[in-house]
Amino acid sequence: MSVSLIDTHCHINFFSNAGEIALECEKKKIHTIYVTTLPSQFEETYLYVKPLKYIYPSLGFHCLENDYNLEKEKSIFLRNISKTKFIGEVGLDFSKRAIQSKEKQIEIFKFILNNIKSKNKIINLHSSNAEDIVLEFLIKYDIKKAIFHWYSGKIGTLNEILNYGYYFSINESMCKSKKGQNIISKIPKERILIETDAPFIKNILPYKNHYVYSYLSNQWQLDIDTVIYIVYNNFNRLQNTDNKKNLFDF
Structure with missing residues (x-):
């Protein structure tokens, strides 16, 4: 089998050596x-990453980035929606640090x-202390494809999220x-x-992220190549695309 590692949530632009x-x-x-936290970040970096085959630019509007010119950022968001199928990082944060901006x-x-x-987008979600309402909104707006990033909520809500076909x-x-x-x-x-989530989880790089694969290998009692295959196949299934650059080479 010939598959690669994945990183479904990395803030490349926050590295001082982002290009490298x-x-x-x-x-x-x-x-x-490559998730962004403001539409303007996406627009500023899109042309640099667009030619790359393995970097997927994601149009973000983070819930904690709400002290910027929101009308300007909304306008930038709208004019960039068609440039990517990935939306994120977006969501809600009702923890103590952020509840005042609910x-x-x-x-x-x-x-x-x-x-x-009404568009075939994959949404990358922040849901700290707001998992239930995030799910409620996904259902209300009939969002088909979503990734719950760094989930920390209740198991009951996790099971509901699974019932709607979303990923973690x-x-x-x-x-x-x-x-x-x-x-x-x-999680199945x-x-x-x-x-x-680099660089916010320190000392981890997207191309040196072997720890989680090894952890799953031990938990699932499967060899590492099989774990890589399963996770990459999940990524492929989520995308559900005919674009050959996103398909496995078996």
């Missing part, structure tokens, strides 16, 4: 979803969902905490994706 990171992912054939977050999230609901991306920090390990154990093999 992107080119190394390309060289090593690491399929990497209404503004909801406004932005509704704006995003309303403008992608797990990372090294989750594998090293008891709560994260418990969550990972509840066919719904797991792997992320780094």
Whole structure:
């Protein structure tokens, strides 16, 4: 079998050597979803990553980025929707650090969902302390494809998310905490994706992200090549595309 590693959530632009990171992912054939946190970030970097085969630019509008010129960012979001099938990082955060901006977050999230609901997009979600309402909005706006990034919510909500066909991306920090390990154990093999969330999880690079694969290998009692195959096949199934660059070479 000939498959590659994936990273479904990486903030490449936050690295000081972002260009080198992107080119190394390309060289090593690491399929990497490059998430942004503002539409203007996406627009500023899109032309640089567009020629790369293994970097997937993702149009983001992070829930904590709500003190910018929102009308300007909304306009940028709208004119860039057609450039990518990936939307993220977006979502809601009702933790103590962010609850004061709850209404503004909801406004932005509704704006995003309303403008992608009839399009074949894959949405990359932040849902800290807001998992239930994020799911509620996905259902309301009939969003078909979603990845819950670094999920930390209730198992009951996790099961509901699975019932709607959505995916979860797990990372090294989750594998090293008891709560994260418990969550990972509840996710079926066919719904797991792997992320780094680099550089926010420190000392991890998208092309040196072997820890999670090894962890799953031990948990699933499967050899590492089989784990790589399963996770990559999940990524392929999520995309459900005829674009050959995204298909396996078996």
